[in-house]
Amino acid sequence: MKRILSNRFIPLKYKLMASYFVFSLLPVIVVGSISYNASVKAIQQQTENNLQGTLIQIRENIVYKQEDVKRLSEQLYKDYNLQIKLLRLKEGWSSYETTTNYLIPTLESIMKMNRYNVLLEVYISNEAIPEVYGNRDPDIDHVNDPNRFDLLHFSRLDNTLWYKNLQIPVTTFGYDYVWEQVDTDARFNQFSLIRRWIDFNSGKNIGLFRTVVNISDLLDVVDHNKIGAESSLFVYDDSGKQLKYSSNSSGNSGDGVTLRSLKNIAKNDQYLRLEEEIPDLNWKLVALIPNSILLEKSKIVKQITIIVCLISASLLFVMGIFISRYFSSRVNRIVKSMNAVRSGDFNQRIEFHSKDEFAQIANAFNRMGKDIDRLIEEVYVANLQKKEAELEALQSxxxxxxxxxxxxxxxxxxxxxxxxxxxxxxxxxxxxxxxxxxxxxxxxxxxxxxxxxxxxxxxxxxxxxxxxxxxxxxxxxxxxxxxxxxxxxxxxxxxxxxxxxxxxxxxxxxxxxxxxxxxxxxxxxxxxxxxxxxxxxxxxxxxxxxxxxxxxxxxxxxxxxxxxxxxxxxxxxxxxxxxxxxxxxxxxxxxxxxx
Missing domain, CATH: 3.30.565.10 (Histidine kinase-like ATPase, C-terminal domain)
Known part of the structure; x- marks a missing residue:
């Protein structure tokens, strides 16, 4: 014993533990570094995808509002009975009665169901139908009049400049429409949905619908807070004119910024620029997001990675001590079989030909796996039969x-x-x-x-x-x-x-x-x-x-x-x-x- 101590004998289990710890620590450092870089890139990409998805959702909300405005005229467009009445009516009591008892109540009902302030102008070719309208002073914004609609003769448009310049695509029934800023729309910051009214039978033009809506109502969902508190949202029309700006910046520093300016701002790598086009209107929805938002979660990932690496190193050290003391091929076989059972393989069995404690463990393990497999099967069948009985009871x-x-x-x-x-x-x-x-x-x-x-x-x-x-x-x-x-x-x-x-x-x-x-x-x-x-x-x-x-x-x-x-x-x-x-x-x- 004195000789062993003097030569400083080191047991093999400590050498195994030391070598295991060294060779385990290096992979942890390498894997941690690779995982951190990959996680940062993945988080940045995921954040960008999430922001793009949020921008798409804002665009879809605007499109939904467009469809709401479109449905207003579509209810009249698809009213076949109304078409028949308008085409067959002649001057006299029948036209007045139809206008009073059918046409006006229909328009009133449609306007009451609308969720936004709009002005509906219905131009009809049949001049036997009397006109119904309110104050038409062009210097007054009539969109905010509650449930406002005007029933007018189509001939009023003959000398109207905006109608002469209007180009509505001729397609299949129900799709002859266009979004344009006409008449007084630009003055009052409004937009119009204009569509032809076509006879289902002959294909001839019955009239015209013009639905005027405030741009602010269409774009009220454009809120930068949905993207991020420090982000900015812009909406531009097809000519590059800014229609809306949303940001928490003090003052109106974003008002008047052109679409080209936004492209230059995004080039300096301090901002991420995302863009979505609003169909039919040909507007562009643009988001300007500081890169600090993308890097914010990266700091958290860095901290988590360091903590995980430290915990992993500690666990590996403990496992090294355990493995160095209890290293055994039979133990590995038992652990492997137990992991298989934990994964759901209850047919896994262990065979030892010796008559020691390992053989007893193997026999007990085999019986346990067999019993668990049988019990799971019985419970599954019982639950399935119970659900089938409940389903039949509800059906009856x-x-x-x-x-x-x-x-x-x-x-x-x-x-x-x-x-x-x-x-x-x-x-x-x-x-x-x-x-x-x-x-x-x-x-x-x-x-x-x-x-x-x-x-x-x-x-x-x-x-x-x-x-x-x-x-x-x-x-x-x-x-x-x-x-x-x-x-x-x-x-x-x-x-x-x-x-x-x-x-x-x-x-x-x-x-x-x-x-x-x-x-x-x-x-x-x-x-x-x-x-x-x-x-x-x-x-x-x-x-x-x-x-x-x-x-x-x-x-x-x-x-x-x-x-x-x-x-x-x-x-x-x-x-x-x-x-x-x-x-x-x-x-x-x-x-x-x-x-």
Missing amino acids: QINPHFLYNTLSSISRLAQFGEMDKLHQMVMGLAKFYRLTLNEGRTIINVSNELEQVQTYMEIQKIKYRERLEVIYDFEPEVHKYTTIKLILQPFVENVLIHAWYGDHIGIKVAANRENGMIVFRIIDNGVGIDKNTLDQITNRNGVQVGYGIRNVDERIKLQYGGNYGVTLYSRPGIGTTVQITIPEIATGLESKFIV
């Missing part, structure tokens, strides 16, 4: 109470001797229940579900006749997918029970593919749902309102998961939109879907 709760109403309608048709309609309703009812029963299957083709709701609406059309208007908009691709049955009929039935607005109701049923999902929409123009009732419908713990809606929502969530279901959008006096989302599952693959 659907109340087809329209059967009573349909039989009553059949009885009335028989009393009045309307045998053809009686036959149609009986055949429709038989077809509806054939599709509903569907041989007891819960999962059906989307085409069957759409056919079932169409059959239901055909029965209701016989009952309500011209009071009910139905539009279908089905994307052909959706027919090759599957769905759970009876998710559309309860909602169209709700519309017919609760949504009547006067003696007429319009319903649109649509089915589309969006982002890997099948999206159904039931849209009506009925009375709508007030916020209090809407909250009660969506509140599962409150007052039990909207049972049918929640029934469909729960059936979808049980079958496909919580990311799918029913969403309601409604405004009193305007109507309601029901959106139903399910995943895209092709026919023949529904059995592979994991609940």
